[in-house]
Amino acid sequence: MDFSKALPSYQVKKKNIVRLILFTATFALVFINIYQPFDVSNWFEISKLELFLYSSLVILTGVLVVVISRIIMYHRAKRGKHISIGRYLLSIAIEIICMSLFYTLYELIILHDPRTFEEAFKVSILNTALVLLIPYTVSWLFFAWMDNKEKLEALEEGDIDTIKPxxxxxxxxxxxxxxxxxxxxxxxxxxxxxxxxxxxxxxxxxxxxxxxxxxxxxxxxxxxxxxxxxxxxxxxxxxxxxxxxxxxxxxxxxxxxxxxxxxxxxxxxxxxxxxxxxxxxxxx
Missing domain, CATH: 2.40.50.1020 (LytTr DNA-binding domain)
Structure with a gap:
């Protein structure tokens, strides 16, 4: 894969960025509370209500990280800056690391997790990657499908002006x-x-x-x-x-x-x- 290749323009559309943020937040909240990855509720012996409140706080923080990252990406694209696939993947890695750091601090400071920082951080990295990469992958496929669908409809209608340069x-x-x-x-x-x-x-x-x-x-x-x-x-x-x-x-x-x-x-x-x-x- 050529990581220097430019990121598809549909990935930095404002409406698609909003869709990605909302879908990721919803998916993460539902996934953590229903499926409880890695048996998260048993780590700290907390109730379902406490789990929901904790996960909501965590998701809110995580969404803030994604929002900041996507705003920066959007404005770079708007100014005509080149955004490669490699840079995009790097930004996702940074998002995962930042969110995992927040999650680890929540666990250690708020929930008084007895584990060491290194142990808690490793598990947070794993959980965050799982929760983020699934909606990111689904969103990428959906945006690509929508983009191709719009181009095909424009071609079928003979509307050349709607086809993006x-x-x-x-x-x-x-x-x-x-x-x-x-x-x-x-x-x-x-x-x-x-x-x-x-x-x-x-x-x-x-x-x-x-x-x-x-x-x-x-x-x-x-x-x-x-x-x-x-x-x-x-x-x-x-x-x-x-x-x-x-x-x-x-x-x-x-x-x-x-x-x-x-x-x-x-x-x-x-x-x-x-x-x-x-x-x-x-x-x-």
């Missing part, structure tokens, strides 16, 4: 008739240059800069690509903001320098200066 980290470019002509990784996309009814797409491939000529206009591409932080900076140029290294003011005006070899410079017209600086400030 980004799928699993790939940017799709359609021609003026709505036919997909090119699909490349967003991390490989550099910039677009428009001339009349054609757009030249510049991208990196095997450490070389390549280009592809597409029959379309920058104006038509601008609205669909803007959510991906592929933005207009000039009447004739759009740039992938993930590749921006710096913005320099010269005697001829502002110029965007891309993080490429060889160095690529893109002019910025006065019309787009304010929006470029706003986006640059949010991203960096």
């Amino acid at each position: 980004e799928v699993n980290g790939m940017v799709m470019f359609n021609d003026d008739k709505g036919t997909m002509r090119l699909s490349i990784k967003q991390d490989d996309l550099l910039y677009l240059q428009g001339a009349d009814n054609y757009v030249t797409i510049y991208y990196s491939h095997q450490q070389k800069q390549e280009k592809f000529l597409l029959r379309n206009t920058l104006k038509k591409l601008e609205d669909t690509l803007k959510p991906l932080n592929i933005i207009r900076c000039h009447r004739s140029y759009m740039v992938n903001f993930r590749k921006v290294k710096m913005i320099e003011r010269t005697k001829d005006g502002l110029r965007i320098k891309l993080n490429t070899q060889p160095l690529v410079e893109i002019p910025v017209s006065k019309t787009y200066t304010e929006s470029i600086f706003q986006l640059f400030g949010q991203s960096y």
Whole structure:
């Protein structure tokens, strides 16, 4: 599995994040109280009511950890930051560790668990991983199914405009008739240059800069690509903001320098200066 691959966009949708949090909290509360993993009620000889109150407090804390983690992830994605599958899995591991730490402290401080910190923490890790990974896996499969269902319905209805330009980290470019002509990784996309009814797409491939000529206009591409932080900076140029290294003011005006070899410079017209600086400030 390629862990550097971009996380599917449906994983960082606001509505899907809310669904994940609610489903995880509900699943954890029901699972702990009904199935009592690892015979949790017998560890401390507590009643079912006490178990429910304890687990509710634990779940509330756990949900807070997930909420903070997902808010950070959502805003990173919104600013156009690359979120790889590896980084996503790492964030889940951090969530499990943080939640397990809270659970262990609850057991030792509130419930006066006689076990050592190491013993209690190991069991908390095991319980937390079990309670989190099941709803996370189910949610991932459900979100993927819903995303594919929406795309299929859009294709069947012939509604090209509803099909998103980004799928699993790939940017799709359609021609003026709505036919997909090119699909490349967003991390490989550099910039677009428009001339009349054609757009030249510049991208990196095997450490070389390549280009592809597409029959379309920058104006038509601008609205669909803007959510991906592929933005207009000039009447004739759009740039992938993930590749921006710096913005320099010269005697001829502002110029965007891309993080490429060889160095690529893109002019910025006065019309787009304010929006470029706003986006640059949010991203960096």
